[in-house]
Amino acid sequence: MNRLNINAIALAISLGFSAGAMAEGMTKTDYTAGKDKISADYKAAKLACASLSANAKDICVAEAKGAQKVASAELEASYKPTPKTRYEARVAKAEADYGVANEKCDDLAGNAKDVCVKEAKAAQTTAKADAKAQMKTTDANVTANVKTADARSTASAKTTEARKDATADKVDAQYAVAKEKCDAKAGAAKDDCLVQAKAHAGK
Structure with a gap:
């Protein structure tokens, strides 16, 4: 199986996970079905990697594991939508991307490999920092809205009085x-x- 096919499989799995996980108004039954699908898709993806060898196989497995983790995190975020679960989904994506990028670096050597690893780590750090900033921003906005609502209520009461x-x-x-x-x-x-x-x- 060539590199293009590996990427196509990983992309299809990832998109399949995401589409299922992002459904709104998820029931417990949908959630359980989603978990079963993720498990089945992961097994199928790992099976597809079995025909590969050396680093190509390692990359394929990293893509399968990463897609599984992202899909699981997105499923949780859809089933229990909170700033924390959305943050965890973004972190899972950052870690999955890093895992795959890091494996790809093994195809290189010397300084080129060192640079590749550093770039992969920098991308992971950036993605995690963005995820944390997004969560904090959301929390701050929620707090501000609550305070604003309280302030409006107090102002309304004072106005009435x-x-x-x-x-x-x-x-x-x-x-x-x-x-x-x-x-x-x-x-x-x-x-x-x-x-x-x-x-x-x-x-």
């Missing part, structure tokens, strides 16, 4: 004016005036 107080102050002020007007009257007329003023003010 302020309007209530303002209304009461206005009624009191109008009642005071009405009472003052009643003072210009006398006897029954004044009494009627005060009753109406109180009723109007809800006193």
Whole structure:
């Protein structure tokens, strides 16, 4: 089996895992079926590697193992979607890519191999750092949204209270004016005036 076929198999397996794992609204039955499919696909991928030899076989096995780990992590992220499971899926991808890249470096020698290994490690470090940054950003946004919601709720309560107080102050002020007007009257007329003023003010 040539290099192109190996890559095609690995890509097909990876895409198959991803498509199944990223389904929304996954049930327990879907999750279990997904795990079984990943296991079966991994066995098939390893079997395909058996016909290879030397480093080509090592690369093929690394691709199969990497695809399995990525698919499992993506399945978990789909079944239990949280910033942590999405982070773990990205880390699994970084580690899988590194495992394959590192095996490919074995085809080289001397400084070229050293550079290849360093580049593979740098790519892994970068991917993991990006994954961690994404998780922290998501967490920060969630926290900010909660705080914003709390702040809005508090502001709304304060606004309602302020309007209530303002209304009461206005009624009191109008009642005071009405009472003052009643003072210009006398006897029954004044009494009627005060009753109406109180009723109007809800006193």
